[in-house]
Amino acid sequence: MNAPAAVARRFAPEIALVIVLVVLPAILPYIGGTYDIANRILDWGLFGLGFDLLFGFTGLLSFGQAAFYGAGGFVAAYILVAPFTGNAVVALLVGTVAAAIIGVIIGYLSLRRTGIYFAMLTLAFGEMFVFLDFSPLARWTGGENGLSGVPEPHLEFGIFSIDINDPAGLYWLLVVIFVVGFWLARRMIASPFGAVLRAIRENGGRVAAVGHDVPKYKMTVFVIAAAYAGLAGGMLGLLQGYMPPDAFYLDTSGQLVVQTIIGGAGTLIGPLVGAAVWLYLYTLLQNIAGIGALWKMILGIIFVLLVTIFRRGLCGGAVVLWRRLRARPAPAPDAASAGAEPTRTAPESRRSTQRPPPTGPVVLATRNLTKRYGGLTAVDDVSFELREGEIRAVIGPNGAGKSTFFNMLANVIPPTSGTIEFKGDDITGLGATLVCQRGISKSFQINQIFPSLTVRENLRIAVLARTYGKFRASMLRAVDRDAAVNAGIDAAAAAVQLDERLDTPAAELAYGEKRRLEIGLALATRPQILLLDEPTAGMSPAERVDTVRLLRRIASGVTIVIVEHDMDVVFGLADRITVLFNGRKIAEDAPDAIQANPDVRAAYLGSQATHEPA
Amino acid sequence: MGLTIIFGALGVVNFAHGALYGLGAYAGFVTYEYTDSFVAAMADGAAFLLVVGIIIERGLIRLYYQRPAEDQILVTFGIGIVLVEGLRAIFGGLNRNMPAPSWAAGIVNLHVTLYPTYRIDVLAIVAVALVVLYFVLYRTRLGLIVRAGIEDQLMVNILGINVTRTFLTVFGLGAMAAGLAGVINAPITTVSPDMGADILVQSFVVIVIGGVGSFWGAVVGGLIAGEILAITAMIQPAYSQVMLFAAMALVLILRPQGLFGAEGRQ
């Protein structure tokens, strides 16, 4: 494709947007619109750009965006009314920054929780601003009367200045701001930062487990949304010549949510479209006698229907349709992962692996690792050393403490006492994210992947953590053009044999492929130590054999600890086996020796004493 | 006033989350219906809400149990809008006044201050309601099922009890409590379609402070919130509401699961 066409393709949405917005004034009179309505729609659209980043892409539903909208608006308005300056540019900037600062505070308080609690917290803090506005700060905000006397925009850019004194002028100003805001938001979404955000929405836990500092990402997008809101609020004051107190109201936050859903969350344009629908319904229905007063109720019903049945909103639905029309038929999944032939007879005596015994340096060690839960000791004083390049299996009967021990190795749970050392450094209690950054990665027993992202996008999240560290506010470069990242993705996909499926959404993979992706995610962080939690869980006998082969291939260059119940898998892979029983290590040896060990045999058949009572 | 907070506690000694958003709408909804006999108003308000609550749960909410939390919030929010707007459409947007019943009118001299009789009565009604609620939860079979169901829904199912039907009841009860709260509150504030929004926020603050899933937590939370409001109102009225939020923020930072909270979600 030649350069101009390539550029056109990349910027297609912006170009389309500009065309629509430029043409709109010409059509306005025919569709019963005015500049004023258009301006309001654009303002809501701007407000919504930030919100869509927060909710549509990162999955954080906030009902308190009005706080930032109002704050930014009143700060900007006050600056102009006081007047501290006549330059609207300065006023808007200050307003935006003020909103962002408030965003940091509220974000810090609200992001401590998730889901419903987060939503309610944002709602509560949003309401707090209503009260703040009315009482203590009424002197500056005009309380119930709002702040009037906002002058027409006078924009100074150093040398030259622009004066805007009609709705048409305001329209073009808003168009510029919106298009720039849209472009910025799109770049953010296409950046590494954006990729992580989208993954957080799907499975925040896994994002943290592959080494990203999820709280920082959430806080950053929260502040960005606040900034957009603040800017939109400032523009509202300029639009109306007056800053109304209802900018702070719950209604405003709610309207934003409804508009975004109707237009389609996760599309960036959704809020704009939703605002258009809202305002049009309002003006349209007002004039129809009888149901004029019902317009909001009708809107509410549409909203409920959309959320229930058709979740993508207008734009979202269009995008889905578009993708379906363009999609190629997916290649058939592996034959190996389809179906299961149960083997009725156990295989013959197991042969252990032919690998030479590990002699490298100790890379991972635990000393007297203990975990107690109240009166119950799950892991009791386990000391353990892992050598570079080894494949170690940890086995034991039910309740032996394997999972607890394993989760401590992965730094998912902190020990009650004892330490864990990684290449000589104490990593006890660092947490899974930091430990992953250092080089220890875990794959989960139950698939923790990102279902609506493609295999490529899945692996990308893990590779990003390795390439960029636990947090990088890299918002402007396009992540799909990053050579280092792409190389990492290709390598990981090849290692787990998913290179043919890179562009398939993870949800469409067969179970065995998903399991491979699961391992691939851990591998993509290029760990030195790979912790595998029951990698063959839920697999048919054929799949198990394949998995063992795959793991043997991966094993060169990585040290592996595997928790497993399937003894064939264990014997097919392990160099050494550590046996836990009642939380204690009762044996650690080569596979053949373990198999012959009488204590181990007795432990499995349960003829030894069991736990102390809780 | 603090009493209002306790109403929040009533509606929100709550079991099924998600009803929260509807709460506000319900409160408004009911109060409009009846402007005659107060006792009848209360009873009708409560019963009507119970029915509405059940209908809504059956019809819509139950589709959402498997859906992510955000969807549940959105749908209850949407239902709230529809109900509030429906109210506005039927009754108009102006505020109405519902007078206190004649048997509760007048003023009581409390030595410290003069206090409307109705509010004392309200306190009494709330106390009674709380006692009734306690009784139901701790002394009846239904209460037993509910308490067990909150803790381990599956096990209750295994023991032969149809838990979904119970949760339906719980949702209905929550709605009913909200309706009751709305009616009782009506003479104190004005009645309008939007009256629910305040209650919504205040009840949420109560939950955060008191902790989720705990009967006593809600009560204590309500009392604390009420006290904060009352005390700050005497000192510096402008800041009273804000102080409430500050208290909530404090609890969040220091003890995220609330004073009595059972779960610590993160």
Next chain:
Amino acid sequence: MSLLEIDAINTYYGEAHALFDVSMRIEPHEVVALLGRNGAGKTTTLKTMMGVMAPKSGAIRFNGQPIGGLPPYKIARMGLQLVPEERRIIGSLTVEENITLAGLSEPKPWPPQRVYEMFPRLGERRRSRGRELSGGEQQMLAIARALVREPQLILLDEPFEGLAPLIVQDLLGICRRLADEGRTIIIVEQNVEAALSLSHRCYILNNGHVVYEGTPRNLRDDPDFMHRHLGI
């Protein structure tokens, strides 16, 4: 007609295939042990029987009635009861309330007195909350809770797990008493000795497949086989 028949069932955890064409039958008055390593599918089998999980294919019949896909509470009312692996005592309820709860949907439940006769320890602690009980007491309560419903078939999932030997002996005695009374029991246990000592017949699961069906004696005659599937 067997009391319970499961016929080529395949159960999945999401997409993970946990049971592969598993078939079993349980006759009235017999104690059947279900053995196997961790992750073999024993608990999954019991959960499928109780309706906690629905099989994707295959049939389950209880007293000839198909029960596959029914919710647990309906299956409970037909006469099955599960004593789950984690015991799942309702911690915030007292012992007595736990017992009452169990009997709510049963037309003729055991009165608490009868429970306390069989489990004196529970009688002593009847006012204690579930979470205040020791592991052994919780297990007793879990079994008592099942008995309250007079089930035709009791599913015991790892009743001896995590308990001190003395308590295990106590519980073993209780189980023996139940067996002697002619109750039909399926017991899942990793404590192979204990399970075999109680049972008339046993099944072994490995990686979701049934690899053995027979008597404890025949199993004991082939220790290598036992170690292959149950040990290492």
